[in-house]
Amino acid sequence: MSFNTLPKIVMPVHLSRRRFVQGLAAGGVISGLPFMALAGKEAMPSTHTGSVPELIGPNFDLVIAETPVNFTGKPEMATTINGSLPGPTLRMREGDTVTIRVTNKLRDSTSIHWHGIILPYRMDGVPGISFPGIAPGETFVYRFTLEQSGTYWYHSHSGMQELTGMYGALIVEPRDGETIRVDRDYVMLLSDWTGADPMRVFEKLKAHGDNYNINRPTAADFFRDASRMGMRAALDTRKMWNEMRMSPTDLADLSSAVLTYLANGATPAGNWTGLFRPGERIRLRFINGAGNTFYDVRIPGLKLTVVQADGVNVEPATVDEFRFGPGQTCDVVVQPKDDAYTVFAQSMERTGYARGTLAVRAGLTAPVPALDPVQWLTMGDMMGEMGGMNHGSGDMGGMNHDSMPMQHNMMGMKPGGMPMDHSQHNMGAMAGGGLGKPSQTVRHARTEYGPSTDMRVDTPRTNLDDPGIGLRNNGRRVLVLSDLSTLGGPLDPRGAEREIELHLTGNMERYTWSLDGLEFGKSSPVHFKYGERVRVILQNDTMMTHPMHLHGMWSELETAEGKFQARLHTIPVQPAQRISFLVTADALGRWAWHCHLLFHMDAGMFREVVVA
Amino acid sequence: MMGMDYDTMPGSRQPAPMKDGPEVKAAAEMDHGTMQMQGGVAPADARDPHEYSGGYELGVGKYALGDRRQLKLADEHNFGSILVDTLERAKSRDGYGTRYDVQAWFGRDFDRFVIKAEGDIANSKLQDARTELLWSHAVASYWDAQFGIRQDSGVGPDRRWLAAGMQGLAPYWFEIDATAYLGRSGRTALRLGAEYELLLTQKLILQPRAEFNLYGKRDAAHERGSGLSDGVVGLRLRYEFSRQFAPYIGVERAAKFGQTADMARSFGEPVRETRWVAGLRFWF
Numbered sequence: 001m002s003f004n005t006l007p008k009i010v011m012p013v014h015l016s017r018r019r020f021v022q023g024l025a026a027g028g029v030i031s032g033l034p035f036m037a038l039a040g041k042e043a044m045p046s047t048h049t050g051s052v053p054e055l056i057g058p059n060f061d062l063v064i065a066e067t068p069v070n071f072t073g074k075p076e077m078a079t080t081i082n083g084s085l086p087g088p089t090l091r092m093r094e095g096d097t098v099t100i101r102v103t104n105k106l107r108d109s110t111s112i113h114w115h116g117i118i119l120p121y122r123m124d125g126v127p128g129i130s131f132p133g134i135a136p137g138e139t140f141v142y143r144f145t146l147e148q149s150g151t152y153w154y155h156s157h158s159g160m161q162e163l164t165g166m167y168g169a170l171i172v173e174p175r176d177g178e179t180i181r182v183d184r185d186y187v188m189l190l191s192d193w194t195g196a197d198p199m200r201v202f203e204k205l206k207a208h209g210d211n212y213n214i215n216r217p218t219a220a221d222f223f224r225d226a227s228r229m230g231m232r233a234a235l236d237t238r239k240m241w242n243e244m245r246m247s248p249t250d251l252a253d254l255s256s257a258v259l260t261y262l263a264n265g266a267t268p269a270g271n272w273t274g275l276f277r278p279g280e281r282i283r284l285r286f287i288n289g290a291g292n293t294f295y296d297v298r299i300p301g302l303k304l305t306v307v308q309a310d311g312v313n314v315e316p317a318t319v320d321e322f323r324f325g326p327g328q329t330c331d332v333v334v335q336p337k338d339d340a341y342t343v344f345a346q347s348m349e350r351t352g353y354a355r356g357t358l359a360v361r362a363g364l365t366a367p368v369p370a371l372d373p374v375q376w377l378t379m380g381d382m383m384g385e386m387g388g389m390n391h392g393s394g395d396m397g398g399m400n401h402d403s404m405p406m407q408h409n410m411m412g413m414k415p416g417g418m419p420m421d422h423s424q425h426n427m428g429a430m431a432g433g434g435l436g437k438p439s440q441t442v443r444h445a446r447t448e449y450g451p452s453t454d455m456r457v458d459t460p461r462t463n464l465d466d467p468g469i470g471l472r473n474n475g476r477r478v479l480v481l482s483d484l485s486t487l488g489g490p491l492d493p494r495g496a497e498r499e500i501e502l503h504l505t506g507n508m509e510r511y512t513w514s515l516d517g518l519e520f521g522k523s524s525p526v527h528f529k530y531g532e533r534v535r536v537i538l539q540n541d542t543m544m545t546h547p548m549h550l551h552g553m554w555s556e557l558e559t560a561e562g563k564f565q566a567r568l569h570t571i572p573v574q575p576a577q578r579i580s581f582l583v584t585a586d587a588l589g590r591w592a593w594h595c596h597l598l599f600h601m602d603a604g605m606f607r608e609v610v611v612a
Numbered sequence: 613m614m615g616m617d618y619d620t621m622p623g624s625r626q627p628a629p630m631k632d633g634p635e636v637k638a639a640a641e642m643d644h645g646t647m648q649m650q651g652g653v654a655p656a657d658a659r660d661p662h663e664y665s666g667g668y669e670l671g672v673g674k675y676a677l678g679d680r681r682q683l684k685l686a687d688e689h690n691f692g693s694i695l696v697d698t699l700e701r702a703k704s705r706d707g708y709g710t711r712y713d714v715q716a717w718f719g720r721d722f723d724r725f726v727i728k729a730e731g732d733i734a735n736s737k738l739q740d741a742r743t744e745l746l747w748s749h750a751v752a753s754y755w756d757a758q759f760g761i762r763q764d765s766g767v768g769p770d771r772r773w774l775a776a777g778m779q780g781l782a783p784y785w786f787e788i789d790a791t792a793y794l795g796r797s798g799r800t801a802l803r804l805g806a807e808y809e810l811l812l813t814q815k816l817i818l819q820p821r822a823e824f825n826l827y828g829k830r831d832a833a834h835e836r837g838s839g840l841s842d843g844v845v846g847l848r849l850r851y852e853f854s855r856q857f858a859p860y861i862g863v864e865r866a867a868k869f870g871q872t873a874d875m876a877r878s879f880g881e882p883v884r885e886t887r888w889v890a891g892l893r894f895w896f
Contacts (some may be wrong), residue, residue: 121675128671128683202686204856206721207693207895211855218811242784244650245754383649446658451722451750455649500664509754509781512687512721516661519687519721520670527666590675604687610668612675 048084049265050272052169052187055082057092058099062112064134064156064166065105069193071260071267076196078165079106079156085265086189086289087154087168094149094175100142102134106161109133112142113157114170115327115549116311116569119144121589124551126157129590129608133158149174150311151285151329153189160198163291163598167191171285172311180307182333183280190297190345190354192290193260201258202599209511212257214351215249215374217241240379246454248376249349250508250543251469253599254292256352261293263345263356271365272356278337282358283307286322286330291598294325294348294545294572296471296478299341299358300369304332306479310568315485322479323348323468325547327570327596330479340364348470348545350374375470377543377575384460384576435496437562438462438537438580443501445516448541452517454507456541460578462560468545468574481557484566490556491567492584496535500526504540504548504573504595504605512603513542513595519604526593528553528585528611538571539578546600547572550609552591555581570596585611651752692718693895697807698848700891702732702864705882709734711889722750726758726779728789731766740766744775744791755780762793768834771795777803785809800828817858819848830871835879837871850893862889 047067062081069078069085081087092098104110111133113125123144127133134140155167169187194201204211217238226234241248266272276282288295298304298321306317308331316333324330334341340359347353350371357365379386444456467478506513515523528534536555538548548555549570557565558580573579594606668674671681694716702709711732717724726748731741746760756779764771777791789805803825810818824843827836836842848862864887868876873883 126683128677128681132677132682203691203693206691207695208855214814216811216814218813220813245781245783245785443659444654445661446654447661449652449654449658451752451755453650454753457649501659507753510721510750514687516659518661520683520685521688523670524662524665525668525670526664527668529666588675602686604685606685608670608683610666610673610675612666612668 047078047080047165050270052086052189052264053082053084053088055088055090057090058096060090060098060100061103062087062100063103063105064110069165071193071262072195078196079110079161080165081168085165086191087166089169089171089187090154092146092170092172094146094172097143097145101139102142103139104134104136107136108161109135109158110161110166111156111158112154112166113551114142114144114152114154116152116329117144117170117172118147118552118554118587121552121587121591124589124591126551126592129592146172148172148311150308150313151187151287151331152311153287153289153329155289157592160194160202160598160602162289163194163198164196165193167289169285169287179313180283180331180333181281182283184274184276184282185285186274186282187264187285187287188343188356189264189287189289190293190295191262191265191288192254192293192347192354193262194254194258194291198291198598201254202602205253205511205599209253209508210247210250212253212255213247213249213251213349214255214257215251215349216247217249217376237376240382244382244455245509246382246543247508249374251374251377252292252294252347252349252544253511253597255347255349259293259347259352261290261345261347261352261354263343263354266356268353268355268368273362273364274356274358275362276336276358276360278339278360279335281333281335284332284334284343286324286332288324288326288328290326292326294323294547295345295354296321296323296348296372297330297343297345298322298476299334299343300366301338301341302334302336304334304479306483307331307333309484309486309566310570312567313487314566315487317479317483317485318477319479319483320476321471321474323471323572325545325570325572325596326598327547327549328568328572334358338366340366342366342368344369346371348468350470372470372474375472377469380461381469381543381575382455382457384457384578386459435499435535438535438558438560438578439499439501440560440578442539442578444541445503445518447517448503448505450517451510452507452512452514452519453505453541454509455543456503456505457539457576457578460539460576462578464557464559464565464579466574466577481565481572482559484557484568486564486567490564490582491554492533492556492582494533494584495562496582497532498529499535499537501537501539502526502607504538504542504546506542506544506600506603506605508543513600513605514603515605515607520606520608521604523604523607525590525608525610528583528609530585530588530611532585534583534585535580536583537578537580538573540573540575543575544597545572545574546605547596548593549596550583550591550593552587552589552609552611553583553585555583557581587611687721690719692716695893695895697893698889698891699893700860700862700889702887702889704885704887706885707734709739711891717748719748724748726760738766740764740768746775746777748779751778752780754782758791762791764834771799771831771834773799773801798829799831802826815852817850817852819850819860819862821846821848832875835872835875837873837875839871840869841872842866842868846889848889848893856895858893860889860891860893862891863887864889 047069066077111125111127124130149172152170155162264272343356345354464481471478591609594601698713713730716727726746728744744762746758748756748758751757762773762775773793773795779789787807793801805823822845844866846864848860850858850860852858867884
C-alpha cells in the first residue's frame with residue numbers, strides 16, 4: 001500500500017486574542033511540562049495533537065491511556081489512543097479480516113465502537129450490550145471482516161471517554177480500487193473539547209438546562225424588535241415561546257462558553273493546515289467526532305462536491321456548505337486554484353468554529369469568515385407543517401419577513417384549536433393501501449404526556465429539503481438530505497413488512513432526553529425479527545436536531561413517498577420532522593440505538609435493539 | 613437571520629409547503645379532538661411505548677451478556693445542585709441584618725430530595741429561619757409536587773410542620789413555589805412565592821420576587837395573626853460574572869397585614885419597611 005498522498009501538516013503558531021474561543025495554538029505539545037511539574041511526577045509524554053498518525057492494517061495495536069493536553073490555557077487530562085488526539089487514523093481494506101488489540105491503561109473500563117461498520121455484535125464495542133467492556137490492564141482483541149468501504153470513525157462507548165478525546169478516523173479502502181480519483185486525501189476530523197470533566201458539565205445542565213446558552217432572548221432584543229417591527233409584533237413573536245416556557249435560541253446545549261472546537265485535534269488558533277498544488281483534486285473526509293456540536297462546514301471560494309455520506313458513495317452533489325452532526329461523515333472533493341483557503345466549520349448555535357487551512361505552502365492563511373448571526377427557531381421548528389405554512393407569503397398582518405425572528409405568530413392558533421384525531425391511527429396505512437409509503441398518522445406514545453417531555457408535534461413535516469435553522473436562505477447552496485442519493489440504490493429491494501414508530505422526546509428545563517418519553521432505564525428493547533425488512537419512523541418532538549445512530553445495520557433513508565434516498569448509519573432528524581428509513585434486520589444480537597449528542601445519549605435517548 | 617428576505621434570496625430553499633397527501637387532508641378535515649403541544653392526558657388509544665419489545669427485556673435473555681442488565685445511563689444516576697439564591701446584607705431603618713435563601717436538591721430526574729432554607733440573622737442571632745426537607749416528584753412538564761417537613765427556628769419557640777406543595781414554572785417563565793403546611797394544635801399555613809428573571813442583557817439580570825405568608829390560626833409567640841400575615845416584594849439586579857456567580861444589589865418592601873400588623877403596632881414595631889440589600893447569588 002503506498003501513501004504518496006499523506007497529509008503534510010504544518011502548524012503555525014498564532015497568539016490568539018480570544019483564547020477561549022480560539023483555543024491555544026500549540027495543543028498539548030508544550031503544555032505537558034508545566035502540568036508534570038505541578039503533578040510532581042515523572043514526565044509523562046504529552047498528547048500528540050494537531051496532526052494525526054496513521055496505522056495500516058490488517059493488524060493494529062491500540063493503547064488507551066490518560067495523557068495531558070492543553071487547549072484552553074489550562075493543562076487537563078485527555079483520554080487518548082496511542083497518545084494522540086484524535087487517535088491514529090486506521091487504514092483498512094475491504095474484504096480483509098482485521099485484528100485490533102486494544103489495551104486499557106486507564107483506571108476505568110474502556111471500549112471502542114467501530115462507528116458504521118457492519119460486524120458481529122460481540123465486536124461492536126458497546127459495554128453492557130455487546131461485551132462487558134475492557135477492564136483496566138486488560139487487552140481485548142477485536143476481529144472482524146470488512147464488508148464495506150469508505151470513511152468511518154471509531155470511538156469509546158464508555159462513560160464520557162469520547163468527550164475527552166477518545167476517537168479517530170477509520171478508512172476502509174475499496175477492494176477493487178478507489179472509484180473516487182483524487183490527488184490528495186485528507187481526513188478532517190472535527191470534534192469538540194468539553195474539558196476534562198464532562199460529567200460536571202452534564203450535571204450543570206441538569207441543574208440549569210440553559211447554562212451554556214449565551215444567546216438567550218433579552219429585554220434589549222425585545223426593545224430592538226419592538227422599534228423595528230412594532231410592539232405588537234415583538235410581543236407576538238415571543239408569545240408562544242413564553243407560554244410554552246421554551247427558548248427560541250435553544251439551538252444547542254453547549255456553546256463556546258465551555259467548548260473548544262477542534263479540527264484534527266487543532267484549535268482554531270492552532271490552524272491545522274493541509275498542503276496542495278493548485279489544480280489538484282483533493283478529497284476531504286469530514287468526520288464529526290464531536291460530543292455535542294453540529295458543524296456547518298464551508299470553504300469560502302470553493303465548491304464542495306459531496307461524493308460520500310456515512311461511508312457510502314452518493315451521486316456527486318455540488319454545494320457551498322453542509323451541516324453534519326456528531327457521528328456523521330461527509331466526503332467532499334475540492335479543486336483549489338488559489339494559494340490558501342479556510343476550512344470553516346461554525347457550530348450550529350453560532351458561538352464558535354473549528355477551522356483549518358488548505359494552502360500551497362506552510363504558513364499561508366486565508367481570511368476567516370465571521371460567524372453567521374444567530375437565528376431564532378421558527379414556528380415550523382416547533383410545529384412542523386402547521387408552523388411552516390405561509391413561509392414566503394409575506395402577508396402575515398403586513399409583517400415583513402425581513403427582520404422577524406418568528407414571524408408566524410400564532411394568532412388564532414391557540415392550543416386546542418387544531419383538528420387532530422387520535423382515533424384514526426391506522427389511517428395512513430389504510431389510505432396508502434399497505435406499507436408502500438410511511439404512515440403519516442402521528443401516534444404519540446402514552447408516555448409522552450408526562451414530565452419527561454416539554455412538547456409534542458401533531459403536524460410534523462416530512463420534507464427532506466430543509467437545510468435547518470441557521471442555514472435557510474443564507475445565499476449559499478446548502479446540502480440537504482434530499483441531495484443525497486446513494487449509488488446503486490438500496491441493499492435490499494424489499495419493501496417494509498412492518499412499521500415501527502418512535503418519537504424523539506425531551507424536556508429542556510429538566511434536561512431529560514428520551515424516546516417516546518421513556519429514558520433508557522424505563523424502556524423495553526426494540527425487537528427486529530431476524531431477516532425482516534422493517535420501516536422505522538422517527539418523529540422529532542423536540543426543538544433540537546438529533547443524529548440518530550443505529551448500530552449493526554444500515555438505515556436506508558426514504559422520502560415521505562417511500563422512495564429510497566440514501567444509506568446512512570446516522571440520521572439527523574430535525575425539529576418537528578418525521579422521517580423514515582428501512583432496516584434489513586440481518587444482524588443477530590443486541591445492538592445500541594441512540595442520539596449521538598452524547599449528553600442526550602447518556603440522559604436516556606437510547607434504546608437496545610434485539611435482532612432475533 | 614434578521615436581514616434575510618425569504619422571497620428574494622438567491623438559492624432560496626424553503627421547507628416544502630404543506631403537503632396535501634390524503635392523510636394530511638383527512639386529518640385536517642376531521643374537526644374533533646384537540647391539538648395540545650404540552651402536557652395533557654394521553655388518549656385511551658395512545659401508543660404503547662413497549663409495543664415493539666416482542667417480549668424482550670433490557671439486558672437479559674437471548675444474546676444478552678448475563679442474567680442482569682449491565683448498562684445504566686444517567687437517567688439512573690443521582691445528580692445534585694445547590695443554589696444560594698440570596699446571601700445578603702440588608703439595611704432597614706432598624707439597622708443591618710444578614711439573610712439567606714438557599715435551595716438544594718439531590719436525586720434523579722423526576723424524584724429528588726429538596727432542601728429549602730431561608731432565614732435572617734441580626735445582632736449575631738438567628739432571628740427567624742424556615743428550613744424544609746422535601747421529597748420532590750415531577751408531575752408535569754414544569755411542575756413538581758413536594759412533600760416533607762418544615763422546621764421554624766429563631767427567636768420564638770420552634771415550630772414543626774408537615775409540608776405539601778407545588779413548585780415549578782408557570783407560563784411566561786414565572787417560577788412559582790406554593791406550599792401548604794400543617795402544624796401541631798391545628799396550626800395551618802400557606803406560603804406563596806414567585807420569582808422572575810428578566811434578562812436585560814446576557815449578564816445583567818433583574819429579578820423581581822414576591823412572597824406572602826398566610827396562617828390559619830393566631831400564633832402570639834411568633835407575632836402572627838390569622839389570615840394574610842406578611843409579604844415582601846423585591847427587586848434585585850445582578851451581574852453574572854459567570855452563570856454561577858453573581859453579585860447583586862436590590863430593594864425590598866416588606867409589609868405586615870391584618871392581625872399581624874395590629875400585633876406589630878402594639879409592640880411599636882414597623883408595619884411596613886423598605887430594605888436595601890446587597891449580596892451574592894451563586895450555585896454549584
